Amino acid sequence: MTPLNILIIDDTRADHCMYVELLGGESGQYHFLHAYGGGEGLNLYRDHAVDCIVLDYNLPDMNGLDVLRRLGDLEKIVPVVMMTGEGNECIAVMAMKLGAQDYISKKAVTSSALTRTIQHTARRTELLKKMEQYRADLERSNHDLELFANIVAHDLKSPLRAITQHLALIESKVAGMLDEKSHRSLGFALDGAKRMSALIDALFTYARLGFAEPNLDTVDMQAVLDNVRGDLCVPIEETGARITHDTLPCVHGDGLLLSQLLQNLIANALKYCTSTPCVHVSALPDDGRWRISVRDNGIGIPPAQHKKIFAIFRRLHLQEEYPGIGLGLAVCERIVRRHGGAIWVESEAGKGATFYFTLPAATDAVQKRIVYG
Amino acid sequence: MHTPYQHPQPIEILLVEDNAGDIELTQEAFHDAKIVNRTHVARNGDEALDFLYRRAGFRDVVRPDVILLDLNIPRKSGQEVLAVIKQDAALQDIPVVILTSSAAERDIVVSYKLHANAYIVKPVDLAQFLKVVETVENFWLSVVKLPPNPPRGE
Amino acid sequence: MMNPLMRMLFVDDNPGDRDLAREALEQSGGVQFYTACDGEEAMAFLRRCGAFENAPSPHVIMLDLNMPRKGGLDVLREIKADDVLRIIPVIIFSSSTAAGDLHQAYHASANAYVVKPSTLDGFMSAMQQIEHFWQKVATVIQ
Numbered sequence: 001m002t003p004l005n006i007l008i009i010d011d012t013r014a015d016h017c018m019y020v021e022l023l024g025g026e027s028g029q030y031h032f033l034h035a036y037g038g039g040e041g042l043n044l045y046r047d048h049a050v051d052c053i054v055l056d057y058n059l060p061d062m063n064g065l066d067v068l069r070r071l072g073d074l075e076k077i078v079p080v081v082m083m084t085g086e087g088n089e090c091i092a093v094m095a096m097k098l099g100a101q102d103y104i105s106k107k108a109v110t111s112s113a114l115t116r117t118i119q120h121t122a123r124r125t126e127l128l129k130k131m132e133q134y135r136a137d138l139e140r141s142n143h144d145l146e147l148f149a150n151i152v153a154h155d156l157k158s159p160l161r162a163i164t165q166h167l168a169l170i171e172s173k174v175a176g177m178l179d180e181k182s183h184r185s186l187g188f189a190l191d192g193a194k195r196m197s198a199l200i201d202a203l204f205t206y207a208r209l210g211f212a213e214p215n216l217d218t219v220d221m222q223a224v225l226d227n228v229r230g231d232l233c234v235p236i237e238e239t240g241a242r243i244t245h246d247t248l249p250c251v252h253g254d255g256l257l258l259s260q261l262l263q264n265l266i267a268n269a270l271k272y273c274t275s276t277p278c279v280h281v282s283a284l285p286d287d288g289r290w291r292i293s294v295r296d297n298g299i300g301i302p303p304a305q306h307k308k309i310f311a312i313f314r315r316l317h318l319q320e321e322y323p324g325i326g327l328g329l330a331v332c333e334r335i336v337r338r339h340g341g342a343i344w345v346e347s348e349a350g351k352g353a354t355f356y357f358t359l360p361a362a363t364d365a366v367q368k369r370i371v372y373g
Numbered sequence: 374m375h376t377p378y379q380h381p382q383p384i385e386i387l388l389v390e391d392n393a394g395d396i397e398l399t400q401e402a403f404h405d406a407k408i409v410n411r412t413h414v415a416r417n418g419d420e421a422l423d424f425l426y427r428r429a430g431f432r433d434v435v436r437p438d439v440i441l442l443d444l445n446i447p448r449k450s451g452q453e454v455l456a457v458i459k460q461d462a463a464l465q466d467i468p469v470v471i472l473t474s475s476a477a478e479r480d481i482v483v484s485y486k487l488h489a490n491a492y493i494v495k496p497v498d499l500a501q502f503l504k505v506v507e508t509v510e511n512f513w514l515s516v517v518k519l520p521p522n523p524p525r526g527e
Numbered sequence: 528m529m530n531p532l533m534r535m536l537f538v539d540d541n542p543g544d545r546d547l548a549r550e551a552l553e554q555s556g557g558v559q560f561y562t563a564c565d566g567e568e569a570m571a572f573l574r575r576c577g578a579f580e581n582a583p584s585p586h587v588i589m590l591d592l593n594m595p596r597k598g599g600l601d602v603l604r605e606i607k608a609d610d611v612l613r614i615i616p617v618i619i620f621s622s623s624t625a626a627g628d629l630h631q632a633y634h635a636s637a638n639a640y641v642v643k644p645s646t647l648d649g650f651m652s653a654m655q656q657i658e659h660f661w662q663k664v665a666t667v668i669q
Contacts, residue, residue: 150625158622161645162543168647169550197645459636466633481666485614488607490638491665505664512660516653518640520633521626 004122005049007033009041009067010056010083015106019054022111023118038062042070051122053080055100057091065091068098076132079125081117083109101125142211149211153204157197164193195325202327205260206312209334214254218362221248221262221292224255225281228263235270239277246282249290250362253339258359261335262294264328265355269296271322289341290361295354301347310343332357380438380519383409387437389421389454390414390472391446395495395502399441402506408514413437418449422457425464437467438519441509442489444473444480452483459488466520470509533662534559536585538569538602539620540594544643548589551654557662561585566597570605573612585615586667589657590637592621592628600631607636614668618657 006023008016016034023030033048035041038059045053053071057064064082071078082095082103092103101121104113167190178186225245229236236243243266251258262281269279273296283292301309301316308314312330336343336357347353386403390396400412413434415421423429425437440458444451451473458464468490473480476494484492493509496502513519535558537548545562552558561582563569569590572579588606592599599619606612616638621628624642632640641657644650661667 154623157645158541161622161643162541164645165547165647165650166543169547172647465636466630468633468639476666478668482614482668485616485668486610488613488636491616491660492667493664494666508660508664512656512664513639516641516656516660518624518629518642520640521629 001029003029003031004051004118005031005033006052006054006118007035007041007044007048007050008054009035009038009059009064010054011036011059012056015056015083018109019114022109022114024111024115036060038064038067038070041067042074045071046074051079051125052118053078054083054118055080055095056083056106057085057088065094065098068095068100072099077125077128079121081121145207145211149204149207153200156200160193160197160200164190164197167193199325199327202325202331206327206331206334209257209331209338214257214338216252216254218250219253219255219258220250221258221283221290224248224259224262227259228266231259231263232267232270235267239270239273241270241277241279243279243281245280248281248292249283251290251359252362253359257335257338261332261357264332265294268328269294269298269353271324272296273298285361286358288361289358291356291358293354293356295352297352300349300351301345301353302349303347306345306347309345381522383411384439384514384519385435385437386410386412387421387424387440388412388414389416389418389440389442389446389451391416391443395443398499398502399506402503403510406510406514408510410510410514411435417447418451418454420448421446421454422449425458436522438522439513440467440469441472442469444471444475444484452480452487455484455487455489463523468513468517468519470513472505472509532559533557533587533658533667534561534583534585535658536561536563536569536572536588537620538563538566538589538594538599539591540565541591544591547647547650548654551651552658555655555658558658559583565594566599566602569602570597573606586669587661588615588617589620590617592619592623592632600635603632603635603637616661616665616667618661 006019008019010016010019013036020026020032026032033044033050035044036059038061041053041055041059044050055064055067059067068078068080068082071080078099078101080095080100082092082100083106084092084095084103086105086107095103101124102117104117167186171186171190175183222245225243225248229243235241266279266281270277275297278297280295281292282295283290285291305316309316310329310333313326314330315324315326317324332355333343336359339359341358341360343355343357345353345355388396388399390399396414396416400414403410403412413424415424421442424431424434427434442451442455446454451471455469455471458467458469465488469488471484471489471492472495473493474495481492493505496505535552537545537560539545539548539562542564545564549560549562552560561572563572569588571577572582573585575582590599590602599621603617603619606615606617613636619632619637619640620643621640622643622645629640641653644653
């Protein structure tokens with residue numbers, strides 16, 4: 001096992017000797033660096049790989065808390081054990097706030113206590129640094145992914161736009177001259193381009209859910225439902241749909257994402273229905289969270305498909321039966337998961353479907369009083 | 374830069390105009406616009422700048438998304454106001470459409486040189502005037518993509 | 528105030544878009560349409576260099592952003608820094624909806640920014656509205 005490098009910053013030589021002795025001397029386990037002032041300590045820290053710092057408060061050129069502050073400027077995570085004098089709890093508290101990992105009273109220091117503290121501090125610092133590394137890697141990876149997704153979406157849409165627009169131009173110029181088959185062919189080509197454009201947009205939305213940080217706030221689900229009703233006003237009017245609701249709560253989440261979630265679920269309810277759609281949205285408390293449900297009177301989903309439908313690109317119908325891309329529920333699932341919740345469906349073929357999802361309750365306990373809409 | 378930029382509504386319009394009749398006509402025309410908008414009025418150059426700098430009684434006003442500016446206004450002239458706007462880094466990206474009665478080439482050249490976004494000569498005919506305002510609304514509120522609002526606090 | 532025949536310089540490296548734009552304006556007959564395929568050609572046209580020594584001065588410029596050799600933003604900055612060229616309205620016409628591109632364009636004194644619509648009808652309509660505003664409503668230097 002590689003020896004730990006211990007840096008002792010203390011103005012009293014006797015204390016240095018005491019610590020070294022308590023830790024078993026210059027054995028194979030520890031190497032010691034000695035500093036008798038704050039400035040000297042900081043220099044040694046800068047020039048050597050140090051696994052743990054034993055830091056005294058009283059130093060000739062500055063005090064221990066100043067040293068901590070300066071160390072904090074050099075690095076985010078510093079392995080410091082603060083040595084405190086008698087009755088100096090407040091210094092200990094300050095030290096912890098400034099980044100010390102632990103503190104020991106000088107009067108009560110024993111071999112086992114010091115050993116344990118140093119070992120823990122060294123290990124803990126190592127782990128914290130690893131975590132910080134992972135976090136930085138993840139951030140960089142997310143950033144790269146975001147860049148990639150932006151470029152892909154943009155570069156794919158550009159030639160697609162050329163296809164769409166110029167095919168439409170051809171159609172406008174030669175419509176009268178085409179035979180039936182060619183006309184259909186042109187139609188398929190145009191439809192294909194349109195689908196591809198919608199696919200790119202949907203995929204980008206889906207991918208974005210992986211790397212973008214949600215904007216968390218208190219969200220009034222009643223307001224979300226009102227907005228979604230507005231956005232879906234055309235299909236609602238076309239189908240003559242009735243959308244009802246119980247009192248809906250305030251949740252803790254990203255308003256835009258939750259709008260998308262509700263919109264996808266209700267749009268599906270409107271689409272997969274052979275009669276006049278009736279959609280009911282309600283909410284029940286569920287163990288500190290909210291369980292919100294969207295119930296419809298549509299064509300229903302056989303139990304064997306209940307898990308499948310949330311997978312990306314999984315559809316149960318032909319384009320001719322019900323047009324769609326197969327991403328709506330996959331996006332819903334991702335959104336709910338980003339909020340730490342779960343989503344599932346209860347349904348049988350021909351008997352409508354109820355989609356349930358859980359969301360965290362709003363952090364402020366204020367619940368909006370709603371007039372039944 | 375993730376999702377396509379969508380300009381928040383309502384779109385805030387600052388109309389800098391001293392002619393009461395023109396103010397009413399313009400506000401009326403924008404009221405019927407397809408895009409949700411709000412018009413604010415400043416009746417002279419000083420008021421316009423007070424509005425833009427949120428001072429002297431205009432502390433709580435919004436930042437306009439587009440400015441319609443008459444050159445012939447009291448206190449500070451339209452051109453002075455234009456110059457101030459386009460030389461201020463915090464305001465210069467707000468589109469300024471000059472809407473004025475002058476057709477003098479000198480006025481037109483100076484305005485474009487000061488980076489006016491467009492120059493329109495007000496028609497005398499009422500019907501034409503309304504058509505012009507409608508075109509301004511169609512072009513600047515729906516065809517054109519307005520600059521993104523700076524984050525709050527800027 | 529009517530501008531009799533508006534001269535438009537359309538700068539875009541995409542030949543398909545140049546065609547579409549020309550198509551959109553052809554019907555009205557009110558626009559004399561000139562094109563440049565990138566930033567360098569655009570500046571040569573505007574400064575009447577080399578092959579463009581007899582080029583007319585355009586009334587309005589439509590400018591794409593993403594072009595090889597010299598991009599739209601550089602062209603925009605050069606035009607707006609030139610005492611003579613800066614009075615010509617420059618309309619950025621780009622498929623980018625990124626807030627960063629919008630911000631940079633307006634900050635560089637673009638007169639307007641229009642996003643290229645993705646449908647044929649949208650594209651045609653946008654071009655026609657641009658023509659209508661700049662040819663029939665706004666006044667530009669002849």
